[in-house]
Amino acid sequence: MTIDRNPSLTEQVMAHLKDRIRRGGFPEGRIPPETELAADLGVSRTTVRDALSRLEHEGVVVRRQGSGTYVNRPVLQVKSRLEEIWSYEQMLLDHGYTPSVRVLTVEPGTATDDDAEALEIAPGAELLVIEKLFIEDDRPAVLTRNRIPACLVDGTPSATQGRAPIYEFLEDRCGRRLAYYLSDIVPVALEGRVAEALDAPPGTPALCFEETGYDTAGSPIVKASSWFRDDLVRFRLMRRKSGG
Amino acid sequence: MTIDRNPSLTEQVMAHLKDRIRRGGFPEGRIPPETELAADLGVSRTTVRDALSRLEHEGVVVRRQGSGTYVNRPVLQVKSRLEEIWSYEQMLLDHGYTPSVRVLTVEPGTATDDDAEALEIAPGAELLVIEKLFIEDDRPAVLTRNRIPACLVDGTPSATQGRAPIYEFLEDRCGRRLAYYLSDIVPVALEGRVAEALDAPPGTPALCFEETGYDTAGSPIVKASSWFRDDLVRFRLMRRKSGG
């Protein structure tokens, strides 16, 4: 038998367990002891524990010392994990939608003081502004507005190139890998062109993400604002005492 | 030298590193190699790695394979991590406030259909309803409304007992340990008695958490709604591609 190490053993164990959980392969919701899993799968207990830790962190299972490891039924309600949203297209797919993307604008702009501070550039510096609308079945669900320092962008992109997910754009056209976002969650009342684009009456309560994206070196490379139609996109989150 | 194992070695290493980061003990933001840390601290590399993994998950450090481990400066802006909020009093303390708590009501109520579904009880069943207001310097910041199935509650609590954090109340008066919440993040316009209690003009955009709390066995034990004054409490979050 060949041992394939990519994906890693830990990831293979995770996938195996997730699959078995999905198929209802653990009656009573009880997962076998770690030592048993290790023996069955032919890996060390450490590897099994690593996989279970990560599944616990995702909320898929719960571990109780001295008792056992159990499937966490309530968490199956969570469609997409807020901390792991990476592409709004993917998020809508997770919600069971079949979204389409419309690029509204790909055009130059100038940095406001806020932009400049977040992106660590000079106020008034040139930006590339990309606005996109994510549409589910004729109903606009998400509007995003990305601002990228012009000095990072290689050439002048076309609308077609703006269609790609922003992390892909940053990688292909700017040579930077997006590592993470810091996001403020802001409640707003939709107004003006945002309300119009989202086809919602002015004054509709909505969530807005105000966020800055950083590359692997910890430098800011993109500032984004996103507005969500609450009736189409609902964020759900697991909160817990501390990290395991 | 005595080796104290509580808190665990891993937690001690985490605390040590966090402290050193806070004091600016890593010029250039570069953290020493894992093997070096292990030797210096007299623990195994596994323990160091465990600590670093957890710090990375909290966003405190970034690891780059083949390169090194680095302090993650931007994340120092995050005051309280959304996924780990456990007590609103503590959250306000993290924001730099000195909050006080006012218990508005501790009284019986009956379950709506929504309550009943979330709490897995019969519609119309008896509840204990606790409303609390968290106040920062005369300005109300958070209003919470907790609903607990009456059958779980031991006796009829006084307002004084309602003052404790809800997880403490559940542990002391119901004998259940709160393990985690599933929370919906809902944008609203403040109206009626909620607006009044929060001393905000009707129509003010605000965030509302609609959440269900579960015990260690995965059974729902409390349903909570919380409203926040956006000008006093701002939620910030780190979003990232996947769990490490």
Next chain:
DNA sequence: CAGTGGTCTAGACCACTTT
């Protein structure tokens, strides 16, 4: 190619839950 983090092993002992 030297140095770093990433993965994995086998085994020891501890703390807690359950019977």
Next chain:
DNA sequence: AAGTGGTCTAGACCACTGA
């Protein structure tokens, strides 16, 4: 008392980065 997850060790080898 038996069984479970929790912590920790020492050591091996791999994958990637950067000079």
